[in-house]
Amino acid sequence: MTTTNASLRTYALRLGDTPLILSHRLGEWCGHAPELEIDMALANIGLDLLGQARNFLTYAAQLSGDGVDEDSLAYTRDELDFNNLLLAEQPNGGFNDTLVRQFLLDNYHQLLYRALSESRDPQLAAIAAKSLKEADYHVRYSSGWMIRLGDGTDLSHDKVQQSLNALWRFTDELFNADGVELELAAQGIAVDPESLRQPWLAQVGNTLKQATLQLPQEVPYRRGGKQGQHTEHLGFILAEMQFLQRAYPNCNW
């Protein structure tokens, strides 16, 4: 495997791991959402994300060779080998916490996929173009709810603001580039995440303003997800997600 190929594989894994873990989180809501309609919408978004994860992981598996496939990548890697953003693995909490996590990541994904659909890697560009349509819808949904709750009752406003303050420390990681991204960005394959920071702040800030919410202050930021250094939550997600595959390895389903 050439260096570029190895970097490309890592990059594709990162792109797949975030929606994979986030879709697992959304799956946990099934049957527990505040309204039947919200239940359906969360499941819908979760399914979109799982589809995106499958596309990116299948591509990463192709680049790996050696009989690796999307299932072995999802079910047999341990947390140190997972490259998702820390924000995606945060617990669902209340609807306010889930909504804010979704809102921050949806806006990020929308910008990322728009830029990535111009990638010089045709496979990445195609997956991004498909995912962008879904991300556009997710942004609509989560922004709508941010405004509805932020500009809702005093209680709903305070709850959303609290979630925003609590999750803000995971947002800087979205824009931290490391060697892998810089190398591929220089070749026109990857998106340099730093280039998404200002548009994201503008977009998120605009919705928060409509929602009468405050952009949180600078905080001690957490990062490391892309390098396999996770918060304490990911291990539990994987224990649940991978149980069957580890108990009965290599079975067909």
Add this chain to the structure above:
Amino acid sequence: MTQSHWPLYEVFIRSKQGLAHRHVGSVHAADDQMALENARDAYTRRGEGSSIWVVKSENLVATQPEDREAFFDPSDDKIYRHPTFYTIPDGIKNM
């Protein structure tokens, strides 16, 4: 705190090749925009190119079953009301 009220909306959909909107069912939603989103999730499965109308159920006025005779029957036995006694000139098409 007052619980928000989720009224009923009726959903009408025109499919991609469809000519007219058809009533497909109903959803609950807190506002019009949410009703559209819910209808899209529940009834279109994102079939692109379709068009959705949502209408608050309270805005629909329906005919009453007991009015059926007065409303719909009278024309059946008055054939002179149907324009079937004219010969149509050759030049006119699509009639």
